[in-house]
Amino acid sequence: GGIITQTPKFLIGQEGQKLTLKCQQNFNHDTMYWYRQDSGKGLRLIYYSITENDLQKGDLSEGYDASREKKSSFSLTVTSAQKNEMAVFLCASSMRGGYAEQFFGPGTRLTVL
Amino acid sequence: GDSVTQTEGQVTVSESKSLIINCTYSTTSIAYPNLFWYVRYPGEGLQLLLKVITAGQKGSSRGFEATYNKETTSFHLQKASVQESDSAVYYCALGASGGSNAKLTFGKGTKLSVKS
Numbered sequence: 001g002g003i004i005t006q007t008p009k010f011l012i013g014q015e016g017q018k019l020t021l022k023c024q025q026n027f028n029h030d031t032m033y034w035y036r037q038d039s040g041k042g043l044r045l046i047y048y049s050i051t052e053n054d055l056q057k058g059d060l061s062e063g064y065d066a067s068r069e070k071k072s073s074f075s076l077t078v079t080s081a082q083k084n085e086m087a088v089f090l091c092a093s094s095m096r097g098g099y100a101e102q103f104f105g106p107g108t109r110l111t112v113l
Numbered sequence: 114g115d116s117v118t119q120t121e122g123q124v125t126v127s128e129s130k131s132l133i134i135n136c137t138y139s140t141t142s143i144a145y146p147n148l149f150w151y152v153r154y155p156g157e158g159l160q161l162l163l164k165v166i167t168a169g170q171k172g173s174s175r176g177f178e179a180t181y182n183k184e185t186t187s188f189h190l191q192k193a194s195v196q197e198s199d200s201a202v203y204y205c206a207l208g209a210s211g212g213s214n215a216k217l218t219f220g221k222g223t224k225l226s227v228k229s
Contacts, residue, residue, distance in 0.1 A: 004158075033216065042117070042204065042219035043159075058216065090159065101149075102217060104159040 002027035004105035006091050012111045019078040021108045023091030029103075030096040032074040036060055037107075038087045046089075049074055050096060081112045115140045119205045119220035126195050127228055134190040134223045136179075136205035146207040148181050148188040149217065154201045162190075162203070175199075200227045 004025045013019045025032065030051050035043040045058030047066035055066055063085070065077040074091060088107045094100040119136040126132050140146050150162040150172075163172035168183035177192045188205060205220040 035219075040221065042221040043217075044219075045216055048216055092159075101161045101164065103161075106158045 002029075002103070004091055004093060004103060006089075006105040006108050008108060009106070010109050010111070012113065013078075013081045014113055015081060015083060017081045019081050019110070021076045021078075021089055021091075021110075023074045023076075023105060024072055025074075025091075025093040025103070025105075026072060027093055027103060028071070029093035030071070031094045031100070032068065033092040033094075033102065034058075034064075034066060034074065034076045035090040035092065036085070036087050037090060043090060046076065078110070081110070083112045086110055086112050115142055115146075115207060115218040117205050117207055117218055117220035119203075120223045121221060123224040123226060125226045125228060128197055129194045132190075132192045132195045132199075132225065134203055134205075134225070136188045136190065136220060138186050138188065138205075138207045140207060143207070143209050145183075146209065148179070149206040149208065150177070150179055150188075150190050151204040151206060151219075152201045153204075159204070195225070195227045197227045197229055200225055 007022045033048040034046040037043050044060045046060045049068040052071045067075045090107050091105040092102040094102045116139045120134045147166045149164045152162045153159045163174040165172040165181040171180040179190045202222045202224045204222045206217040208217045
């Protein structure tokens with residue numbers, strides 16, 4: 001088996017601040033994802049990376065940057081934190097391909113003051 | 114675009130009673146989507162419950178079943194007799210079939226509370 005680690009677990013920032021969330025996986029999966037979950041809503045895809053040198057925008061990429069530093073790690077940067085984007089950010093990974101199960105990390109809860 | 118609509122909010126069921134959580138999907142980008150049910154138990158991360166990649170087939174896990182119905186574009190989750198340990202939030206999702214694109218579109222989630 002494997003595990004996905006997200007750091008930090010809780011992230012508190014000021015409005016307008018640049019904030020970075022990190023994700024590591026040891027499944028040796030090719031594909032990694034960042035989702036945002038607002039209270040009472042489903043998961044929305046922010047960015048994903050099919051392979052190590054790839055970066056794809058999801059439905060909610062505006063206001064975010066992402067970086068796939070190596071196969072096992074995928075970072076997400078909130079470029080200018082806003083109060084309306086307080087949410088839980090989930091990282092996931094999968095083998096390449098549409099049939100593949102996605103494995104999720106425990107999440108980072110973002111609070112913007 | 115793609116969308117998933119499932120039973121909204123919270124569902125409360127008495128232990129040993131039957132359960133159905135409705136899920137319907139709409140897609141313009143994927144001819145034959147794969148369909149998934151994910152679950153988040155209290156204090157745990159999101160995990161796959163079951164998946165079906167072929168229309169007309171049924172998936173099952175932990176006593177739960179879901180049938181991929183292409184005619185009605187539905188993938189309802191059912192269980193004949195729920196237990197307290199089934200209390201969790203359930204998410205229906207659809208994804209691309211094959212290829213290199215494996216992104217998922219999720220429903221908003223349904224919170225199941227099983228009372229003893």
